[in-house]
Amino acid sequence: MIVQTPLDPADQQLLDGVLGGSRRDVARVITLLESALPEHRRRADVILQALIGYTGKSLRLGISGVPGAGKSTFIESLGVLLLSMGHRVAVLSIDPSSSVTGGSILADKTRMPRLASSEGAYIRPSPSSGTLGGVAAATREAVLVCEAAGYDVVMVETVGVGQSESAVTGLTDLLLVLQVPNTGDELQAIKRGLLEVADLIVVNKCDLDAGAARRAAAQMQAARRQSIRCISALANIGLAELWTDITQLQSLRAANGELRAKRQRQNVEWLWELMRAGLEQRLRRDPSARAMVAEAEAGVHASRLEPRATATALLDRFTRMR
Numbered sequence: 001m002i003v004q005t006p007l008d009p010a011d012q013q014l015l016d017g018v019l020g021g022s023r024r025d026v027a028r029v030i031t032l033l034e035s036a037l038p039e040h041r042r043r044a045d046v047i048l049q050a051l052i053g054y055t056g057k058s059l060r061l062g063i064s065g066v067p068g069a070g071k072s073t074f075i076e077s078l079g080v081l082l083l084s085m086g087h088r089v090a091v092l093s094i095d096p097s098s099s100v101t102g103g104s105i106l107a108d109k110t111r112m113p114r115l116a117s118s119e120g121a122y123i124r125p126s127p128s129s130g131t132l133g134g135v136a137a138a139t140r141e142a143v144l145v146c147e148a149a150g151y152d153v154v155m156v157e158t159v160g161v162g163q164s165e166s167a168v169t170g171l172t173d174l175l176l177v178l179q180v181p182n183t184g185d186e187l188q189a190i191k192r193g194l195l196e197v198a199d200l201i202v203v204n205k206c207d208l209d210a211g212a213a214r215r216a217a218a219q220m221q222a223a224r225r226q227s228i229r230c231i232s233a234l235a236n237i238g239l240a241e242l243w244t245d246i247t248q249l250q251s252l253r254a255a256n257g258e259l260r261a262k263r264q265r266q267n268v269e270w271l272w273e274l275m276r277a278g279l280e281q282r283l284r285r286d287p288s289a290r291a292m293v294a295e296a297e298a299g300v301h302a303s304r305l306e307p308r309a310t311a312t313a314l315l316d317r318f319t320r321m322r
């Protein structure tokens, strides 16, 4: 049913560039897949399909925490440590609330100066919300491109508040939540259900008040029945030990099959997400659908037509039109 299109020379060159680890070609492909232009979309589809055999080999780590918790500082410090261990590190961010992009490029890169100037690292800000399937879909696809380029650790920083944690769990293997002591965040996190979705929790900024950090950790430890590390992203305390925790958890899940099952589940969810988004886009844009959609909208708007029956009739007609 799905026909694989051969790559034209320009796309083949991009693909070879990505597979050869070229940061510039990684950026170009991600730009294509974030584009709303149908021609870019088509090229991105073909390139992604061709890349798929080279993906899946990284540790996909989501980083969450309230604004100011130290996520960017943490990614910078851990990233530099990982580079020194011989890893290649990609940093992506996801901000479902952002409708503009561009401004954040500078902000992200200046917050991660050492990573930004390292050959072995690639930093990409959150896409804008105009992409097919939304910001999370574009970020997920960017993860795949980074993996094909040989980045073996991909960190995704959640930016903004609200839906970003649930978005990031759909595209990462592990979610790490950064907490800070003395802010009541322990309770906020419990309320928001963040503790349930977090795979690892750490208390950051332990350099400021080690006692307060230990108390915050103890409080959460009681709720989680899991040891909570105190770290300092800024003073580089506890990061090597935390990295050991992370890799051990990942290895355990790889060995018991949980990792594979999670990624399979995520992929099927993405398929549905993209089909939903694509169907809506077609209904809104397809010239042959537009007239009947406008008619249905007008009827529903005027309370002449009932939404449920109208939607069914419209979808019936639309699928017959194919």
Ligand SMILES: Nc1nc2c(ncn2[C@@H]2O[C@H](COP(=O)(O)OP(=O)(O)OP(=O)(O)O)[C@@H](O)[C@H]2O)c(=O)[nH]1
Binding pocket: 065, 066, 067, 068, 069, 070, 071, 072, 073, 074, 111, 159, 160, 204, 205, 206, 207, 208, 231, 232, 233, 234, 235
């Ligand atoms: N003392 C101390 N300060 C820290 C630590 N980690 C981060 N900070 C400081 O906390 C502030 C916020 O850090 P960021 O890394 O920008 O925090 P963030 O979570 O990325 O913030 P947003 O992206 O705005 O949500 C900065 O001034 C950092 O220098 C730490 O371990 N100790």
Ligand SMILES: [Mg+2]
Binding pocket: 071, 072, 073, 111, 157
């Ligand atoms: Mg940040």
